[in-house]
Amino acid sequence: MSKTFDDIVKQLVDMGGVVEELKASEVYVRVPRDRLRNFARFLYESGAYFKTCVGVDERQLNNMFAVYYIFGLDELGKDVVLRALAPEDDAWVDSITSEVPAADWCELEFRDLVGIEPRNRLVRRLVLPEDWPDGVYPLRKEFKYDMRPPVGAFREELAEETGIPVGPYHPALHEPEYFELYVEGEKIVDVAYRGFHVHRGIEKLAESPRFTYKQVPFLAERICGICGFVHSTCYLMALEKAAGIEVPERAEFIRSIVLEVERLHSHLLWLGVAAHLLGYDAGFMHAWRIRERVMVLAEYLTGSRKTYGINIIGGVRKDIDLDKIDKTMRTMASLKEEFSKLTEVMLSVPQVKSRASGTGILSKSEARALSVVGPVARASGLYRDIRKDYPYLAYKRVSFKVPLYTEGDNLARLLVRVDEVYESIEIIKQLIDALPGGSISVEEYEIPVGRKAVAAIEAPRGEDVHFIITGVGRPYRWRVRAPTYQNIPALRAMLRGTPLADAPLTIASIDPCFSCTDRVVVYDMRSGRRSSIRITRGG
């Protein structure tokens, strides 16, 4: 990327955009809704990476609907947010999917949930179930969080299965999703996907009177059973950025340490699952045995094996003392040794290499077009790591390598995660060594209304993006874009041409987290029963 941030902003203005807000790390540019794709094309061709888009019901603020398209300028470490407005009685925007295919899902999502129509593209229901009534949009402000709309009818009979179904319940999927694989012999020729079975209404709940700014981190942490801390941290980073809250350095270090602990247990979990899918159960058991050390460490540091609950606005609730430092360093030393032995043996098993290499290939160009993130992107030759590109928390204080492979196959994704475990161990050691003194949270803070911010974190599965518009006592709009959301559409390209036997491994190779991806409503399609979660029940 040869252009500077100023060049890009200037060009956007020359094209007809209006700079609404210019911050150190992001710029908000209002653009005409009928020319969105021109702006998107310009940004995409300038090397920007598409992050997500968000539909917002802003009628209480300006009597309009708004969509935000968030692009990241990785090499500059800055975000460009395009904002287009649409009136209530004519709620549409120009689709950008012809220029940026990665915007496919998020456009369908704001169509389903906010009722803003993306024009000049094929549309279908993505998030809402088939029998959800027409004209009822859950993320509009008049829709109460506990409202139960009347059940409609199925639009059409569900298609009879013609391929090999994988899901909604399948041993290879640990959460309900549905892939229909079309095969010739044992070779997959096409894939149909149907997801969003387990929506829980988390974004809506955060905007409801049941939640306040202080409670949302605990809700956010329940988005995912593996990388929950990523979500609570990312929410808080967005909120703190919007409100201008300066988090104490020690708290930033503690958050970073816990984030890396989370990456370690997540990658070890995945490695075990991958070994199991390859029929190498010894690898599965030993990966999880080693992982147990990390879980014990997490409990020692935070009080919980998972869902730590230590994140608060402006810092953390638990400090790290000398005993914890000692325990962490000893765990890292033994972990490195045991992990090294495990991977050495695992990668020498003939079936692991022969089945993982050359299968589930995602080319670099496809990876770029679909804006895949995390190990999936790095295994396809895309040098993207939010910790490097947009240094946040204490990552600017540590030195580490970003593993990069160009093969784009299942083995490359496996190797990226193996390398990342070593890097995480070194990062934790460095953070512990450099842990500064001082307080672990701010004493006081204020959250002004109507502020916007984007935050991103490199989760174990890739870039996690949170967007927030502050409201009174709680977010006016909170959008979560989990990494799996961006990686699932790439599965179609990865599965085509792959042997059927390798489909579970290929699906697993993106380390899918369907809970992260599905966030909206629990709806029983047969009985028509709808339920919302209670904070006491967890997510």
Next chain:
Amino acid sequence: MFHSVVAALVSLVLAPIYDGIERKMRAAVHSRIGPPILQTWYDIIKLFTKEIVVPLGGTWCALATVLELIVLASSAVLLMFVAGIGLSPEGIFWVIVFTVLVSAASSLTILRSVSQNNVYSVVGGFREFSLVLSAEPFLIMSLFLLASGAGSQISRAVAVATAIVASYVVSGRVPYDIAEAEPELSAGVNIELSGPLLGLATVSTVFKKFVSASLTSLVLVSLAGLSGWSSLAATFLLTPATWIAQLILSVMLGRSRVDLAVKFLYTLLFTLSILTLLSYGLGL
């Protein structure tokens, strides 16, 4: 004859215990505690107390499941009978009958799979078919050559190697458990089975392992030139050791893919067979 029948019946009772020992040892390798040694028996007993659910394949599936068990039990008994004679020209008729029974059991597994109205089962059945074609012809050939009594020690050793590899495939262990492949096909050939029918299939799986281990033991014993009562005793005693050796190999490997497995087996077994035939032909 009497000794062989007694050995066979004792073996059939012991086979689920061998399987229990396998599970316990596998757990030890995994750093797990594992189930009790009698767990396989507990599983079988529990499955037989459940209600009968006719699978989607209906009569054909149930019939194939029952027949498969009968044929496998018969082949296990017959194998002990062959062991009582030794792999020699005197027992060649029974070797022929044994190979027919092993092939019949494989065919019934395939029939059971494809008769179920389930895509996973059908895919599993075709995988089983590919494996059978890749291994059993070579197994039959090597057994005939060994039973013929012809050839030198070297040529017999090559035939024994062929039989050992092929009989390992028959055991259905990793990497050749691709017809079931739980994470891929949700148990594949067994997906529609439950209750007593699954119990029958479980017993069949255990007997298959037994046939594989005792066949491997028998061909090793034949290499030592034993026959008669000593051959039977050696085969009977060597079987658990062979079973454990097969287990250890399976723990160290991952599951193969059907195309890779077929390619590997054809390459290996075809090469071994050529070597066997050459050594027999050249009188080495």
